[in-house]
Structures are given as C-alpha cells and as structure tokens.
Amino acid sequence: MSETYTLYNSTVMEHFMNPRNMGDLKDADGVGEVGAAACGDIMKISLKIKDGRIEDARFKTFGCGSAIASSSMATELIKGRTIDEAMSFSNQEVVDALGGLPPVKIHCSVLAEEALKAALEDYVKRNPSAAAKVPAVEPVSA
C-alpha cells in the first residue's frame, strides 16, 4: 500500500504515536485518576504546581488511541496555566486542539478534563491555603 489511511486525523495520530508528557511526576503536588463508565478507560494526570501555576504535567492512560491523544494534548495545554485558569479548562479545548474527534470519541476528551480537575482537587485538598484563593472546582458536564 503506497498511501497510509488513518482512523483519526493526523494530529490525533501524531499524539497517539508520540505522546507528550507521558509518565508520572515524582513529588507531584496533585494527582487525579478517573475512569469512564461508558467504555472502561482510565486516565491519570499528575501536576507539579508552583506559585499557583501548573509548572509541569504528566499523564498515564489505559484506553484507546483518542484517549491517549486527548491526555497528551490536555497536559500540553494546561502547562503554564494558573490554577484559576485550569479550573475552567474544558474538554472542548482538547477537541479543538486535536482538530476534532469522532463523535463516539468525544468522551475521551471529557475524561481528560475530569482527570485534570481531579488532580486539581487533590492539590487543593493537600493545600487548604490555596483553596481559599481559587473558586471551587466546577463539576464536569457531559
């Protein structure tokens, strides 16, 4: 076969084949692990937070190509954001940055949002003083 056909667009495939920020963070300040009841995928995001800003992020994912690409993209997007900004992070940002996902795979991006927010919640729980400075974590819709 001379041409290569792909199930997902080239950005999604690229993030699946060469995921960014894959792994765990030693001495993470917040760790969130969530599962998708719909399909059984599991995603874990670890954050390093300094002076109210996400300094570093890592992911590990048990899931399909679009779940791995979504977590790779989500960790890329949130690095450098303040906790405040990260709290309002939406799965749509992941979908847009990936150039779109098939409708049946949108829940993969939702899982990335949930994993990020779970990691932020974990950070806030560990640092009650930080909690006072940021609004409560919004529940994830969808």
Next chain:
Amino acid sequence: MRQVFLDHQSATPVLPEVFDAMRPYFTEYFGNASSLHQHGLRVRDALKQARQQMAALIGADSEEEIFFTSDGTESANLALKGAAYANERKGKHLVISATEHPSVMNSVEFLEKQGWTCTRVGVTPEGMIRLDELEAAITPQTVLVAVHHVNHDIGAIQPMRDVGRICATKNVPLYVDCEASAGWLPIDVKEWGAAMVSFSPHRFYGPKGVGVLYRNRKARIVSVIHGGVQEGGRRAGTENIPAIVGGGLAAHIARERLEQRMAHVAPLQRRLWEGLKLKVPYIQLNGPVPGPHRIGTNLNLSTEFIEGEGQLLLCDMNGIAVASGSSCVSKSLKISHVLGAIGLDHALAQGNIIMTLGEANTEADVDYVVDTFAKIVAKLRGMSPMWDEFERGVIDSVIAPTGRGKSFSQHAAEVSGKPAH
C-alpha cells in the same frame, strides 16, 4: 515494512482465477437472469453452475436448495425472519446460542419486538454451547433453533452433530450460520440434519456482495424482501451475477483445497500463539486451545493492563492488520457480546485482539508479528496507569493473580464512580 494481513475473518483477497471468471459477467455477459432472450439465458446457466458449486461445498443434494442473497447478514435475516413468519401459526418461540453473530442476535431482537420470544442458550467458558440447556430450551412452540458452526470471535467449533441430533429428536428445524467456517472446514448439511445453512464467499477468497442460504426442501420460509420472482420467490431482486459466478468458483476451489488450507494455517496458529505466550507476559487465549475444538485460523487474545484499540492501531502502523472486540473499537462502546457470554473479566475484554490467519501468511510473518506485538504491548503498558499500579501491588492480575492488591474491575469502578459493564 512487512505487511501481514491477520484479519481473514473480515475479508480475503479474491483469487486471480476467480476474478478472471467474474470479469466477462460485467461487460460481455451482462444480461439479467430474468430475461428470456440469449443474454438472460446465458447467465441463467452461470447461475445454475454456481448453485451446484455452492451445494457441493456443503454436501447439499440439489442446487435447487441454494438461494443467493447479498451477503451473510441477509442470509441470516432471511433464515430467521423467513422461518419465524412462515411458522407463525405453529408457534412463536426461537432458540439461539448466546454467542451468535450480530446478524442473528439482532434479527431475533427485531422478532421479539414483533411478539416472538427467544431463549438464548449459554456457553461454557470456552464458548461451547451447553447441550443440556439447549435441549431444555426447546418447547412445543419452538419453530427454529439457530446455532453457528464456528464462532466469529473466538473460533470455537460447536458440536453440530450433537446439536443436530437434539433438534431432530425434538423435531425442530436447525439453522446453522457457517460464515466463519465455510471454505475452511468440512460442512455436511445432511450429517447435521440442518434445515438451513448460510455462508459468504468473501470469507474464502471469493468476492463480497453475495451470500448463500441453503434451505432444505422440507423447511418452510417466506421472503423478507419483496419484488420479482427471483430465487424461487424467496428473495426478490436482480441477482449479482459476477459475484455469484466468482463465489461459485471460490467454493469449488475451496472444496478442493480444504485440507491443504487447514494444513497451512493450523501450524501457523500454533506457532503464533506459542510465540506470543513466550514473548508477551500476562496474555491469555480466549476460547478453546488450538486443536479439534478451535478453527485453525483464529486466535482471540487478551493482553492485560492495556486496551485493544491502541494495540490495533499500533499493529496497523507496523503493517499488521488485526481486529478487536474491545468496547473502544465498537461503535456502541460495548465489548463483544461473545466475550461477555464466556464470562470474560471486563479488564481482559478491554484488551482484546483477534488475529485470523489465511493462506498467504508465512512463518516469517508470524515471527514478525510476535516480535512486533511484544514491543507494542510493552509500549502501551509503559503508558498505562494499570500496569504501573499492578507493579506497585495496587491492583492484581486476572491472568496470573499474585494475591496482592484489588481487582482491576473494583479499581475501575472506584475511579469511574460506576461498576464496569
């Protein structure tokens, strides 16, 4: 890059001689078999020959018992709905195995909405139908029993002679879906006492676009597609002559090469499974072990701690075409119902990969797949929180339990807030 096609359960390449035989029926012999002139009469002869070739493949008495449809799914629809409606006055109960193909499962679901009832007979953890349950399920209202020959997912060969004997004793017609076996294993409709059998040539080096339904003259069915009087009034619509001609020749060749094909793939199946078992830790074979109860083409694997679609995509990027019954691969986000019916742990169903061999595969192909697949599994496990948590003793393996940590399903339920389906 080496290209290895390991999805022969979905499609096979059309043999060059089959393609050559089809070609004139597109251009020169383009007539409609319903026409009464030379053009029509010529293709009628071709149709008759193809029917004879199909009948010979499955040990049917006469070509008059062969109906052509558009594919295996349509054949299954005709068998189930056709028999159900034809025997409505006798009773409205059907019996099927729990691991039938979706074309059977969903035809039955449709009939249930129209007032029929159906009993789904369970299978053993290896996927073999429970014969005692089958016998008990048949009632005086039962008008059809449907049990497939070989399972499309896990390759289990059902004990058709025993199934046939039970149906004969109870005097209920038996429909056998032979999609996954025709052209690869011997089929004898008379030995099984089958009232109906369906199969498709695209599974044995014939073209897509044609399906076959064998129907014993004693079995009653009505048409589910209405129009002209083609196929003895059982299936309206212009016959796909080129595909039927090609399919007939593919059946003829398959009959001649049956043993040769199995002698080629069965050793490769063993080599592939032995290789994977050796190179990939925490991998499991679903369904019967390679041998008399499993078709020599199929391996259904579960690699623990990773998901199936990722494995499939990375295989594809390495030139290896495989399938998966994982929920992420299905459009419905549900695991294959076959894996559910054999009671496979959800964690293992998620990591499902199906490899089906064909006559072009070689030992070198198999060795490449073993080496490449081991690397793919290692890469995905490196990305998986489950593998890490297993190594840290947080969760345990289903395949080789260590006694440390909780089950994957329990863990998944905790992090998702709902139990895994």
